Amino acid sequence: MSDNDSSLAGRAAVAMALTIGFYSLALILGLGTILLPFIIAWATGQLILKLVIVCLISGGAILAAIVPRRDQFEPPGPELSLAEHPRLAEVIRRVAGQTEQAMPRTVYLIPDFNAWVAQRGGSHLHGGDRLMGIGLPLLHQVTVSQFEAVIAHEFGHYHHGDTRLGPRIYQTRAAIVRTIAGLHEHNSILQAPFLWYGRMFLQITHAISRRQEFNADRLAAQVAGTAAMRSALEKINRGGIAFDAYWQSEFVPMLRSRRLPPLLDGFTLFLQCEPMQTRIDACAEQVLASEATDKYDTHPSLRERLAALEALPAGPALSDRRPALDLLSDPAEQERELLRAIVAAGEFERLTPVGWDEVAPIHAARWQAMSRERRHFFFAITPKDLPRFVRDPKPFVKDRPLQDLLAGPNQAQAAEAVAVTVALALASLLVRLGWTLERPIGSNPRMVLGAAVIEPFDTLDLLRSGQLPAPEWLRLCRDTGIGDHPLFPPSHKEDGARAE
Helix, strand or coil: CCHHHHHHHHHHHHHHHHHHHHHHHHHHHHHHHHHHHHHHHHHHCCCCHHHHHHHHHHHHHHHHHCCCCCCCCCCCCCECCHHHCHHHHHHHHHHHHHCCCCCCCEEEEECCCCEEEEEECCCCCCCCEEEEEEEHHHHHHCEHHHHHHHHHHHHHHHHCCHHHHHHHHHHHHHHHHHHHHHHHHCCCCCHHHHHHHHHHHHHHHHHHHHHHHHHHHHHHHHHHCHHHHHHHHHHHHHHHHHHHHHHHHHHHHHHHCCEECCHHHHHHHHHHCHHHHHHHHHHHHHHHHCCCCCCCCCCCCHHHHHHHHHCCCCCCCCCCCCEHHHHCCCHHHHHHHHHHHHCCCCCHHHCEECCHHHCHHHHHHHHHHHHHHHHHHECECCHHHHHHHHHCCHHHECCHHHHHHHHCCCHHHHHHHHHHHHHHHHHHHHHHCCCEEECCCCCCCEEEECCEEECHHHHHHHHHHCCCCHHHHHHHHHHHCCCCCCCCCCCCCCCCCECC
16 A cells, blocks of 8 residues: 555544544434433333423434535536647646646636635545636736646645545534534534534544645645745735735626626736735735644645745756746636626626726716715715714714614724725715826725825825824815815705714
8 A cells, every 4th residue: 555545544534433423423412312301201201391392403403414415516617628728738637647646527717816626426535526626817827837836736635635535524514513503593502512523523624634735735846846836825825815805896896887897907907006016915924924823724824834845855947937827728718708607697798898997987986876875874974074073983973773883892893884984975075076086906096186186095094093184184175175065965855964
């Protein structure tokens, strides 16, 4: 038996023992709880109806939770036909050969800055369909050598049998969660043993998962070189943070406005924005500086993984510096197919294509709509009220639940949410008054009127911190004539009584 077979057999034995232990515990407690009132009745000659009901509910919740659920698989993106992308197929086949693994049956293009592999069907240790997901933004940012390292890492999970164990561990973990949730719903004291077992199960299986990541990194370093694997991990750390921010703050709002800007071109512009680069670098450095790996983490910390790679032989050099996106035969078409797959059925054709230089009016219209929807939360507020508002927003809020939040234990978060709404209203007001919106992708919006400039989403923070003194802001309001205009114009049914 090879070392790999022995390691897989050992991990499989641990996973099987934990699984058997959980289901044994669940069956014993579930059946025992159901039978308990009848055993007591047999011993005492008295059947307690209330106890029967409580035990049937608790025992039934346990037994219902451990019934296996059918695995529902939804394709995460469009399928990449390797026959249509020969350069991509060549790289994947080469890495498959170097790791002595069979090719995946299906490769999907996904909207993530990462890649993954999975295995569906088959027995506990053999068979099943191999699946692979490759992120389009990942291809957009890494070189071919870095991409080979990422793919070699994923084939490492096949090589070490991780994809065979993963579904079994996941199914048991899901059953434990269902059991605890079901018992919690009925306030059953039987939660306690399952909480204990669940914590133990997570600690042990997540420790196995972390070891799997180290093993996959080691194989990737042997195949593609430690330099390629190290730089790929660093690129995924930074790129993942950047793409998540871009997706949520820039791209998704356009989809909600029924617009379709170019995904990858926008990501390039987002990464070129200097303020955004600074924020992303700071977040990436924070992740890298974190040494601790929690016992419930599925992956080792980035710092630990990079340190482990430093201890390995250098391996092959980082030689192929072509953009990995060139491995696709038609990246623009694949981007379109990816977006078609992830947008709600029937909605893609209704989206209007726009360039990123056309989105400022769309943002302005969106902010105005949001301000109209939320204006009933507030009394009339004008720009010259903002210095008082940032000191204490409560007098300006007429919605009672929101007032309670501003006075409650989470008042800081509530005040931040209120401030964002007021900043939206300030931006909308300036648009109505004829100011020009300048918003390069990734940057905070700037409103410009002649020589005057206001950044509405920074103004409240600057007033709160004192970096923008109240007299200076009031002078700007007076000079530009915006001071007395209501941020939330009242409807014809409202008098907009102003807070004093």
